[in-house]
Amino acid sequence: MSTFPRLSKNEIGVSIVLIRHNNTGKFQTRLERDIIPTIEAHPEWKFQLIVIDNSDEEDRSFLEILERKNIPTVYRWPGTNIMYGPAMNLALKTDVYPIMVYVCTNHGRMYHTSWIDDLIAPIMNNPLVAMTGSFYNSCHPSALGFPSHLRPVHIQGGVFAASTEVMKKYPYSTDQRWIHWGSDVYQSFQLLNAGYLLEEVATVKSVWRQNLTTPHHWKYVHDNSEEC
Numbered sequence: 001m002s003t004f005p006r007l008s009k010n011e012i013g014v015s016i017v018l019i020r021h022n023n024t025g026k027f028q029t030r031l032e033r034d035i036i037p038t039i040e041a042h043p044e045w046k047f048q049l050i051v052i053d054n055s056d057e058e059d060r061s062f063l064e065i066l067e068r069k070n071i072p073t074v075y076r077w078p079g080t081n082i083m084y085g086p087a088m089n090l091a092l093k094t095d096v097y098p099i100m101v102y103v104c105t106n107h108g109r110m111y112h113t114s115w116i117d118d119l120i121a122p123i124m125n126n127p128l129v130a131m132t133g134s135f136y137n138s139c140h141p142s143a144l145g146f147p148s149h150l151r152p153v154h155i156q157g158g159v160f161a162a163s164t165e166v167m168k169k170y171p172y173s174t175d176q177r178w179i180h181w182g183s184d185v186y187q188s189f190q191l192l193n194a195g196y197l198l199e200e201v202a203t204v205k206s207v208w209r210q211n212l213t214t215p216h217h218w219k220y221v222h223d224n225s226e227e228c
Helices: 024-040 063-068 084-092 115-125 164-169 183-193
Strands: 013-020 046-053 073-076 099-103 129-133 135-137 153-155 159-163 197-200 204-206 220-222
Touching (some): 013 024, 013 084, 024 063, 024 099, 046 084, 063 073, 084 099, 084 164, 084 183, 099 115, 115 129, 115 159, 115 204, 129 164, 129 183, 153 183, 153 197, 159 164
Parallel strands (some): 013 099
Antiparallel strands (some): 099 159, 129 159, 135 153
């Protein structure tokens, strides 16, 4: 597909990162029900999708709908499951917009298209804010090799926004212990240790292996309540 258009002064540019792993049905649901309507609700913004496909087989069939919708997309198939952290780093190696938004393709549901406005606003308003999303209690930072004074909290990895510049400066760890499980915890500690801020967004909720009984209270929810 064609490369995304450049930004003019004061334009908002967002790269949405999606990681697939043998989940065609779930991926299609997230794309057509949650991501495309969000993009279409913001015609004044510039969007780009970056799809890293960790699946066993390459599958570009979904690109057809994005072509019809004129949504610029970068598709990468590493040929194997390189895991979450390396997949995020691969996405960041492309020509990414100033703000990146990650959305899990296995779980989640959009309840209001302004969820993305709420996620990116703190980053746009404060250059020290590196990542926004839903706070989740962490292990002690020393367990991952970080200073004990850091706050034991992280941005849960199901849905979040981040400064592309900061994420490129501090990519995800290549330590085999943290390239998948614990990668969101490690990345949050890494950013905090570098002096950046994490900010919780009240309208977005992400939990790990739990179900939220009242998901409609938030604009975007990442939980286990829906299995497509």
